[in-house]
Amino acid sequence: MPDARALALGAGAWSGALVAIVLPGRVALAVVLLVAAVGVALVAHRLVGPGWLGPLAALVAVGGVAALQQTLVATSPLAVLAEDGAVVDLRLEVTSDVRTVAGQYGDLQVAEADVSRVAGRGTAWTLDAPVVLMAGADWPSVPLGTTIETTARLVPGDDEVAALVRPTGEPRVVAEPDVWWDAAAAVRRSVRAAVAHRDADARELVPALVVGDDGGLDPVLADDFRTTGLTHLLAVSGTNLTLVVGAMLVLGRWAGVRGRWLHVLAAAGIVGFVVTARAEPSVVRAAAMGTVALLGMTGNGRSRGARGLGVAVLGLLLLWPRLAVSAGFALSVLATAGILLLAPVWRDALLRWTPRWVAEAVSIPLAAQVACTPVVAALSGQVSLVAVVANLLAAPAVAPATVLGLGGGLLGLLWTPLGVVVAAPAAWSAQWIIAVARWGADVPTAAVDWGTGPVPLTLLTLACLAAVPLAPRLLRRPGSALACTGLLVVVVLVRPPTPGWPPEGWILVACDVGQGDGLVLRAGPHAAVVVDAGPDPAAMDACLDRLEVTSVPLLVLTHFHADHVDGMAGVLEGRDVGEVEATGLLEPAEGVREVGLALGRAPAPASYGVTRVVGDVTLQVVWPRPGSRVDPGESAPNDASVVLVAEVAGVRILLTGDVEPSAQAALARDLAGLHVDVLKVPHHGSRHQDVDWLTSLGARIAVVSVGADNDYGHPAPDLLAALSASGVRTWRTDTSGDVVLVARRGGVGVITGG
Incomplete structure (x- = not known):
């Protein structure tokens, strides 16, 4: 029972955290x-043992902490000022790396921060409140x-932060980062420098493996990692810590460290890992899970x-209830x-x-995959069929890529030059992954x-639960195990038919690429003119795959906002792309730069007034x-x-x-x-429209x-109401898919889905 009580x-x-967060x-x-x-009553009547008071106490404690934290955030002076859109003077400490995200009117710098002082509306407060900093x-x-x-200016935030902070003035530095943050930044820079001259993907993957620094990874490659169940390698995970601290303990034993000093060495490695990878909740969570994995490797490891x-x-939940x-x-x-x-x-x-090494190599990724599959499906809508095999093949390269990548950065x-030499095998291992x-x-x-x-996720969860007792029965006999493996191989290698897709006679597809544009005009068999590429390469690539498009004689980028160009790599993936044209206004600069990097050249400016024929498209x-x-x-x-007027099969379209x-x-x-x-x-469908013109077009x-x-x-x-009143039927990708x-x-005619 001790294991069950510990898990309970x-x-x-x-x-407790879920109750406090989800319910009012x-x-x-x-x-x-x-x-x-109820729990206390059950114990008092001896219906359950007193040992189960521990889980009840945990529920009450974490639920109370979560409720208190939410109350403090909701009643913070920052939240009150944010409701009024107040302009205030702030003192804050930046608690995360700054990342660039695409906003409606240009790129934004976003970071998490803690506010220690706020002054506004004639009053000043000293406090400790989390915010999100959003600067131009x-x-x-x-x-x-x-x-x-x-x-x-303060803007209302979600339940996690007291406010969103939109700076209207320049920052005045009050205190520089502490020495450990400078040291961590130096290690991260050194890891990147050690693999800077390697293949473009490898030099981005090694920092991701070592400290979760995946900011420059190709989005198409990142999607391949998601499809194959290897995404955990791109984020700070318990695996990273297990490998790093495990390598430190091996070196420590080799150097003669014994007894309690090994525990001190492990603790130092954990602290160093957390600081280097950034001491954010996700990193501390990964460190905690890695520490649990290290405990599992000791004697009586399962217990x-x-x-x-x-x-x-x-x-973890006492510290950060919202991790729940x-x-x-x-x-x-x-x-x-x-x-x-x-x-x-x-x-x-x-x-x-089977030999022991085969049994362990198969059982570990299989168990992790079965345990995580319902959550992964809830997030992505997909179930990977190659995850176990991909993890098996990648596993031998993960340790050298991680440990030698970090070693190269430290040296x-x-x-x-020494760091470059040591990190070279890390880059080779990353290329294999x-x-x-x-x-x-x-x-x-x-x-x-x-x-x-809810229905498909419930069925999938029940199937995974059924696998817990069923899997050992299948795995202990070579006949049943090999038969299941063969069936999986056939399913993976034979693409199932998709009757009726792409639809016969299709002329235009608005791909479901999320908040952005990705439009496809049929130019001939397996050929299309693409207008914009959406924000997500994977979504754009998948849409073109569904349409069986292998050739893009013309790609037009209407403008350089991220929701129209960031998915361009998905158009280029495995296709013959001819001319690429875009607007002549080279703004925003970040979008222009991303297009240039993906394309290898600058797109040509679209020629005003010119009419051309591209296959079946005018x-x-x-x-x-x-x-x-x-x-x-x-x-x-x-x-x-x-803006384009297109004609396909006699149908005139305004883009x-x-x-x-x-x-x-x-x-x-x-x-x-x-x-x-x-x-x-x-x-x-923004509300800023010339509705009279749109409804006059006769569409x-x-x-x-x-x-x-x-x-x-x-x-x-x-x-939408104005279009409907003028006799226009409107179709939306957010509700209809493609x-x-x-x-x-x-x-x-209109067909949706795909």
Whole structure:
């Protein structure tokens, strides 16, 4: 029972956090007290042993901490000021690395921070409240650990932070980062320098393996890692810590360190790892799970590991209750539990007919995969069929890539050439892992679409639970084990048919690429003109795959915002791409740079007024007109969008990019009397439209390319109502998936899905 009680301790803590976070405050408190009372009554009547008071205490403690933290955040002076949109003076410490994200009107620098002082509306407060800092691309970047003062406007945040901070003034540095942050930054820079001259993907993967620094990884490659179940290698995980600290202990023993000093060495390694990888909740969580894995490697490891896992979950949730709703936390805990509890049983079953090294190599990734599959499917809508094999093939290269990558970084601090030599095998190992990810993602059925609804996820969870007792029965006999393996191989290597897709006679597809545009015009068999590439290479690549497009004679990028160009690598992946054209306004610079890096050259400017024929597609560029002027209060990149009138199979289509009202008004004057059959609604259905012009075009079908649950309120209900009132039927990618237009006698049909 000690293992079960230890795991119940963690389960109780997790339940308490979920109750406090998901339910309203008073309801959560009532539920926690009710469960505690029932538990105490059960113990008092000796229906359960007193040892089970521990999980109840964990539930109450974590639930109370979570409720208290949420109350403190909600009632913070920052939250009150944010509700009024106040401009205040702040003192804050940056607690995460700054990352660049695409905003509606340009790139933003985003970082987490803790505010220690705020002054506004005639009052000053000293406090400790978490915020998210959101600054423009031209705001000076502030390193992790720096304390600054600045003037900013406060905006309401979510339940995790007291406010969003939008600086309106320059930062004034009050205190530089502490020495350990400088040391950690130096190690991270040295790791990158040690592999700087290697293959582009390898030099990005090694820092990801060592300290989770995956900022420069190719998005298409990252998607291949997701498809093959290797994503855990790209984030800071318990595996990283286990490898690093394990290598330190081996070296320590070789150097003569014994007894308690080995524990001191391990503790120093854990602390050093956490600081180097950034002491954020996700990193501390990974360190805790890695420590549990190290306990599992000792004598009586299964029992010690289970106890360690329960205590680790309790400790982490007492510090950060919101980890309870973190996918990374769930995956980490489930994978660790699977390895500790399931893998030994499955290993013993395989030992009946396989060598020990084979049994362990198969059972560990299989147990982790089964434990994590429902959560992975809930996040991605897919179930990987190659994850176990991919992890088996990648496993031998993970340790040298991680340990030697870190070793190269540390030695590079002393002498750069030595670091380069030591890190060379790390880069070679990373190249092998990359090859495994790409191979696995390229097999015909690497993953199957499963869905994220309650019914499919419930069925998948029940199947994984059934695998717990069933797997040992199958694995202990070579006949059944090999038969299951052969069946899986056949399913993976033979692509299942998709009857009726792509639909016969399709002419235009608005790909479901999330919050962005990715439009495909059929130019012939397996050929298409692509207009914009969306924000996600994987989504764009998958859409073109579904349409069986292998040749793109023309790619048009209407403008350089991330939601139109960041997915370009997905268009280029495995296809023959001909001409690439774009707007002449080279803004924002980050988007222009990303396009240049992906393409290897600058795209040609789209030629205004020129009509061309590309296969079955006739195209004319009707905007931007040379010398045209638009409203300075609008987004210049949006208003410089390339606007196209296309015709396919006799159907006329207007593709509008993200043009805003002033540009639309200019188009109304330039193209007086224009009539089209299909309208691609500008700017994802933003409320900023020239509705009179849009409804005058005579379109009977409108397509809105938009992401589900986006933060911009797209598409605007008023716009949809106006289009509907004028007789336009509107189709949206956020509710319909891929929207496919099909030429039919006397009109145009619409098919959704794919």
